[in-house]
Amino acid sequence: MEQNNKKSFAKWLEILQQESWQLELLISGFAIFLLASAYDPLVQLNYDLRLLTMGGSYYGALFLPLQIAVGTWYVLIINLILHVLLRGLWISTIGLRYVSDEIDFDGLKFSPKFDKFLRRKIVSFDNYIERLESLCSIVFGFTFLIIFILISIGFYVMGIILISLAINAVQDYYSSGWLGLLIPILLIYIIGGIIYFFDFMTLGWFKRNKSLSKIYYPIYRFYNFVTLSFIYRPIYYNLIDNRYGKKVVLFLIPYLFIFALFTSMRVEPHGYLPGRRTMQSINNNFYDDTWDRSEFLGEASIGSRYVKNAYIELFLPYFGRSDDEVISEICPDLLPAKKGVFIFNTDFKERLTMDADEALACHAKRFEILVNDSVVTDLKYRFYQHPERKNIGLLTVLDVDYLDRGEYEIKINALQKKRQDGKDTIVMQHNKTIPFWKE
Structure with missing residues (x-):
């Protein structure tokens, strides 16, 4: 009975997997609409938070979740639009496949040089459709993986902030003996996070090393809890055991670099306009x-x-x-x-x-x-x-x-x-x- 239930569940998953593109398009389209309408409230939230932080430096920690929200917004809007475009291309290839079947290179009558090159690169139109379908699914999963990675980074940085606040409190109110404990804890926490991130980006280098894996295991378990990475861990390992998924994960660092470069870039077409002109300008x-x-x-x-x-x-x-x-x-x-941060009725x-x-x-x-x-x-x-x-x-x-x-x-x-x-x-x-x- 249990075996039959497992077979039925596996069959249901297989059917759902084949039809998942419909869910992907539905979620992407709905999410893009919500994200477009969420831009103005996000800008207003940034304004309100800046106003709040001008009241006291302790409110500055609230900027971290806001920056994560802004980063998530940009990642979602860019990746989901890319996903919709790729899915549209995939659907168009299926329609074209129904009309013209495989590519007839003999009927194209190209010169031998181009005929040989195109036959080697294209191979099969069905293979092209299959690769495109895999790419669409991976991009969709990769999008949400990036979001959870940003959240994990936020929790890691929050740990640094909390330890730093503890160090400041010790300096102000307690003896300097506590600094000898807290500062090494902060350094160990930062170094451990760097090691954990290196293992993540190298697709498990420390986990594959038999001599270092025993030492790395408690580090992995600790940061796995601190960063909440256990939530998206199945997605990560499911991606890196796939040839295309592994390439996508390795593309994460250049992706984030290009993303940061793109969002910070601006065009200045006026060559003779000075950079410092506040006193000579009207605002x-x-x-x-x-x-x-x-x-x-x-x-x-x-x-x-x-x-x-x-x-x-x-x-x-x-x-x-x-x-x-x-x-x-x-x-x-x-x-x-x-007095303090909050006001109560008392x-x-x-x-x-x-x-x-x-x-x-x-x-x-x-x-x-x-x-x-x-x-x-x-x-x-x-x-x-x-x-x-x-x-x-x-x-x-x-x-x-x-x-x-x-x-x-x-x-x-x-x-x-x-x-x-x-x-x-x-x-x-x-x-x-x-x-x-x-x-």
Whole structure:
């Protein structure tokens, strides 16, 4: 009975394997549609995460899963489009095979040189269809293999980050004796990961070496768990025991290199355009009405470059990652309203104890605003959350009714923490210049 069930299951798998191309095309087409619609939310997620990381360096670890998601998006969209094209080519060859059967080289009447060359290279049209079908299936499987490899790399790097955070915590709060333990652990972890990756890319070199395999076995088991590679292990070994699949896996490193090169490449057709031209350029991101909504802004902005009335709204963003150090120096008596990374309901009363007027006055001390070279005095600041940029900061309104029609500049100086002569000091430095035109 059990043997009959195994035969039935094997027969069902064989039938499913023959018809798998339909499932592949269905999944590829549906996935391409979803990926195309997921681009804008992914860009928005990148913007929100960058905004979050400006609040504190500890949020930077969230960039790792985002980069994995972006890499997965690119791999899927490129490979699945390639898979659909190859499957389309395969289907077209089957249709052509039904019409014209095998290639009739005798009827083509090529010269002996070309006839001999083409007969040797093409061999059989049926063989060409079979190889094309194998290539399509391997590309489909290879696509998801790359995705899981990216996830594995992410888990490996996360381990490095966690050990590094532990080292930083030990340096800040504990004795240096712990460093003698954690630093070697970090080095061993990194070296072990390199060995594991080398074995992966060489299709099991350490596993085939009888003398080294016993030493490598615990390393393999550890990183097999850390990287979750046991999830896609059957796919990997099923690929490398196939002649075409082995070539595809060996193509992984040049594939990733070409992929990284392609995504980072840009064309610069203007030979006489200098690379450093910030001070000589006007940036659309200076103004809310011309700002590219997908680009993250960490600097001040005004509503428009053209001032049609006598008032200019100037927004000054607040980023805790850099500004908190300045605030703690210039206002040592001002206690922070939030401690730690997260806020819970139990913290609500504690946050209410902070005086808003005192906090606003402290934030305002960080800035010095000039129109051209004249300092603007008696500015009134208010806390403000930008409705589109989502930044929290200060908003002030400049009255420029006294200015004549023409071009002017708003110069923003801000207190910043700098290291000078081996010491951290707070200095007022030029932060940004925003040109505007009064009509």
